[in-house]
Amino acid sequence: MAKSTRGRVNAQGDGTSGLGMVVRFTPKARSEGVQQLEKGGFRVASSKDFRSAVAVPNDFDGADVQYFERFGIAIVRRDGERLKPMLQNAMQRKVISAARPERSYRALGGPQTMRLDLAQVGGVATSLDRDYLLGYRDAVNELVDRLLGKKGAEGLVARAAFDETSNTWGLQAIRAIEGDLSGAGIKVAVLDTGFDETHQDFVGRSVTKKLFATRSSEGDVHGHGTHCIGTACGPLRPTSGPRYGIAHEAEIYAGKVLGDDGFGTDRSVIAGMEWALDEGCHVISMSLGAATQFGDAPSDDYEQIGQVCLDAGTLVVAAAGNESSRPQQIAPVGSPANASTILGVGAVDRPFVPASFSCGGLNPGQEVDIAAPGVDIFSSLPDDKYDRWDGTSMATPHVAGVAALIAQSDPKFRGWALWARLIQLTKPLSSPARDVGKGLLQARGSGEV
Template sequence: MTEPTGATTGRYLVLLADGSGAAGARELHRVAGLTATSTADSATSEELAAADGLILHDLGVAVVDAEPEQARRLSLAAEGAGPISVVEPERVVQAYSTTAEEALAVDETVHTWGLQAVGATLSAATGAGVRIAVLDTGFTTDHPDFAGRTVFTNSFITGETVDDAHGHGTHCIGTAAGPRKAPSGGPGYGVAHQADIYAGKVLSNAGFGSDGGILAGIAWAVANDCAVVSMSLGAPVEPGTPASPVFEEVARRALGRGTLIVAAAGNESRRPNSVRPVGHPANCPSILAVGAVDVNRAIAFFSCGTKDTIGQVDLVAPGVDVYSSWNKDWEQLGRHRRIQGTSMATPHVAGVAALVAEKHQARGWELWARLAQTGRRLELPSVDVGGGLVQAP
């Protein structure tokens, strides 16, 4: 997928009433003449190619190709009492990271400043037995720091394997669940270093994707009983823009199945002159939104904040000058790189969530509550940092 030129793809998301996959498929055809296959069926590649859309059975969401008149009919059907609940345009999403900064003037001989800031190095928890799904640009399967680790992978980008030609996904996976002692040298950088890793490619090698790919990745993570889904991606929104009802309901359904979704708040702010609202899909109430702080525990200049009653920052984590794995040699850092963004903060929170899940055997809503309680108060407005700096149990 090359860099898109618009904010939407031309496709639509159709939220179906819970448990109404088959009825929803019939209604799609009756109302708009659309034929959709379901992940509950064993469709052939030819059947998938011929279909107008795909129903993600476990989530109760269809992603369809529809002409404007067909979309209008679906929207009218959503106003009734049938299985179609919500119809909305599919958005383009992208990775949330920016260029690297200079190396930090802190001691990172053994562990990164990020691991130290969230208290991971003091925790007895390792994430063992907990599954973390990182939905991003994929994973560099031959990275030496992950030798001997089993990484479960799946690509949701047509024509691209899970291999990460971008680097962003490999960096996020490293922070969430990479090693505490890197075989290739340098400081340890993985929060939940013994967690089971599920790498879903929902962003292309160019760093872009769509709502449909993200939803497919979430469905895959839920089906594989992942406790945490980490999404360092999103799309900017204007103040007052309603959160996606499709993603909100999907997040609620995922929590009900024991899967917590953690997402980046966004990088559109230019503090102190401009603070932008939390982006999509992190602005959904049932998705935990993560902002970024620097080594001085100051809010990062790019980190989006709470602007109105729609969307809020829930927790913050290290997001500036974050050292982690990369897909290729980078300057003098070998196969590692320092970058910044709420993308880098998000896997810190996901990793801590895995530690909390292991220690307390907590899932879903309980995991969210226990994770939120870890927040260390900062001398910063709650609209910027929510409950504070996430802390390992």
């Protein structure tokens, strides 16, 4: 993530990478800003022009600029050198409040290594089963906690053992299986790598899809999006295996903002967020991000976008990032989760300790707000498949699913009120707030879920 560009212009975003410049207009001068770009010879296409389209054209249908009217943000993809003096003039006249190079974002989760081969252990070649290693690790962790008198969620020693015959450990940990709410009537947008709506577990579900990723197929080739949607909105009774989904009657909105390679840009992400808002989605889930560095400021663009969404009654949740290598190194929360108007989600493992990869709130005001299961998460994959994946990407849809249940329980829980209710229901954890925010996500209490 680039350093903050408040009060200065760097028009180098229009390079060989194909990325452009993200321009944020002053609220009262948006129309003037667009007119200035048009007078400067830039062809401007409004995102409204593509609302009825199945996909947003990769080249803005030949335009130089895509303007997101609801957010007051434009992305300029051509003629960086010609744009620079125009931006400087517009900032002096307070028509534009900021400009920065466009960034790329990636999916923040992936499949586990199913077996660990050790060439020599005590001089004997061996192959250790994954489940054996997980059980051994969890047993040691629990023993250490008991010896130290360490308390975990709900004031008890952290429990590592979960029977997943009927329900995944993640659903058990957040108590999503203890009530009758289903997410019915709630619209959940998952902005990701797409969705395989033909999966056997989603036949007959309400699904709306739209493509925003550049040079990408319409389906979920990557699998990340289908896995995340499975956790947030998967079925009550899957065709096979344990229950893995939370809001099993929610309406699914699958915006493909990340391409077949798992990468996207500001253009695709912001376009997906505006689409979800226009569609009236109550929750937007984004298991994606860009790494940040110590000392980086949060993106003012996503601060503004998150605020617009909250004001409209839409909660945005995003993955905190996977750049840490605990315990040696903890990386700061990535973008856009580091925006104060977007709920940042960290990942914990079965003993309820931060996952080794999960980022922490190291930069001032850029926090992990809540923690959820993000290790060894079983969910759906394209072509009627399933697998266990790790990542803050896997934690985020747990939060989105519970948010849908809370939103169903009472129409007053929208936007900021929904955020507050999620935080209110958390259970404290022994780890620092830097790593787990207010604590472990809980569904119990959201209308007695």
